[in-house]
Amino acid sequence: MTQATFTKARTFTHLVSKEGGVKYPLEALNVCEETFSPLEVAYDYDAIKAQVSRATIEAGPNSIWRYKAFLPVESDNPIDVGTGMTPLVKSKRLARQLGLKNLYIKNDAVNMPTLSFKDRVVSVALTRAQELGFSTVSCASTGNLANSTAAIAAHAGLDCCVFIPSDLEAGKVMGTLIYNPTLMAVNGNYDQVNRLCSEVANTYGWGFVNINLRAYYSEGSKTLGYEVAEQLGWKLPDHIVAPLASGSLFTKIYKGFQEFVKVGLVDEKDVRFSGAQAEGCSPISQAFKEGRDFISPVKPNTIAKSIAIGNPADGVYALEVARKTKGNIEDVTDAEIIEGMKLLAETEGIFTETAGGTTIAVLKKLVEAGKIDPEETTVAYITGNGLKTQEAVQGYVGEPLVIEPKLDSFERALDRSRTLERLEWQQTNV
Ligand SMILES: Cc1ncc(COP(=O)(O)O)c(C=O)c1O
Known part of the structure; x- marks a missing residue:
């Protein structure tokens, strides 16, 4: 039963440009040569419909590969490092604090193997890279993608050279180096890293997951849509924040929901899509608020380094999704991001990185502005792990109480800390 979807015919048919619908063969290509717009994988949805049902998916592997019919890979043995099927947590304490009745947290802070949603896109990209004959893989990364590419390349036995801005957090750098790739730390921001990588991709015959394999890679994010629908009991939510x-x-979660409707796995529903950015790098949010349908690139300056892209490749499409679904795009300050990280940790026991802090802070801001209905089934996507960005909260959390290995030392420290807590409580409640 499990293997049934693995041996069926290929369901993806060609690449197509997002603007103008120019068709391309299923190769490694950067963008449409005529319109310069991104390329998208096209599928035969009748073929998918004939292959899958709720039952076949439920009987599939406990990973993203249970949705293989919807992903652009041919192999019967895709790279499966246990990526996906992360918890969808029904929030109690955060929901109560925000005044929401049906809040869920999609927790990709515990995704495998490198604790971010990037493991999804990289599992797909590197499987496709092998199919297309690449022996060296690469990426331009804000941190998490470098972790995933290096780890999954190591697992698959592929040579790996990754590029990051040189000012990333220690956890992101070590979380790449441990897999022993070639790591290029570029003195510049992500947009400069990305430009350099486009030149390298054109010169070297490497598979860059987010450049010449981007059409395949990005499809991996659809699984964040599929999983939520399945985990909600084959239903779409009312509202998502990502x-x-x-x-x-953002656009691929949307595509994932649409595809599930198209093949009859879930009922059609108007899902509102709301996006979260850091104020210090908010080109999409600014365009949304100013009613523009184009993005003006910005120079990033925020602690949320993983989402610090000043010239976003899919920015206009994200704008389009937020507008047509009657969602919102908001941005929050670095201080609000830290508060968001602490709030999620203290109410739900989930330690997220700065990107997740941004999501929670925007969720809170939208609720306070009356832009999320308390009754709506709302899913907040937590896409990365806080252990990788500890610098962000350094100095904003408590200190350990250092004691001697003696009972009286413990009791004195406990007493001091309770007195302190009482004083703090009195100060905030006068
Ligand atoms: C933790 C985390 N969340 C969200 C994103 C946003 O991804 P996208 O570039 O697909 O918008 C990133 C991007 O690197 C990330 O690292």
Whole structure:
């Protein structure tokens, strides 16, 4: 039963440009040569419909590959490092604090193997890279993508060279180096790294997951849509809130929901899509608020480095999704991002990174502005892990109480800390 979807015919048919619908073969291509717009994978949905049902998916692997019929890979043995099927947590304490009745947290802070949603896109991209004959894989990254590419390349035995801005958090750098790739730390921001990588991709015959394999890679994010629908009991939510960097993740969750409707796995529903950015890098949010349908690139300056893309490749498409679904795009300050990280940790026991802090802070802002109905089934996407961005909260959380290994030392420290707590409580409640 499980293997049934693995041996069926290919369901993806060609690449097509987002503007103008120019068709391309299923190769490694950067963008449409005529319109310069991104390329999208096209599928034969009748073929998918004939292959899958709720039952076949439920009987599939406990990973993103249970949705293989919807993904652009041919192999019967895709790279499966247990990516996906992360928890969808029904929030109690955060929901109560925000005044929401049906809030869920999609927790990709515990995604495998490198604790961010990027493991999804990289599992797909590197499987496709192998199918297309690449032996060296690469990426331009804000941190998490470098972690995933290096780890999954190591697992698959592929050579790996990744590029990051040189000012990333220690956890992101070590979380790449441990897999022993070639790591290029570029003195510049992500947009400069990305431009350099486009030149390298054109010169070297490497598979860049987010450049010449981008059409395949980005499809991996659809699984964040499929999983939520399945985990809600084969239903779509009313509202989702997700972080925006290039804007790809956001548009692919949308595509995932649409596809499930198209093949009859869920009933059609108007899902509102709201996006989250850091104020210090908010080109999509600014365009949304100013009613523009174009993005003006910005120079990033925020602690939310993983989502600091000043010139987002899919920004206009993310704008389009937010507008047509009657969602919103908001941005929050670095201080609000830290508060968002702490709020999620203290109410739900989930330690997210700055991108997740941004999502929670925007969720709170939208609720306070009356832009999320308390009754709506709302899903907040937490896409990365806080252990990788500890610098962000350094100095904003408590300190350990250092004691001697003696009972009286413990009791004195406990007493001091309770007195302190009482004083703090009195100060905030006068
Ligand atoms: C943790 C995290 N969340 C969200 C994003 C946004 O992804 P996208 O570029 O698809 O918008 C990123 C991008 O690197 C990320 O690292």
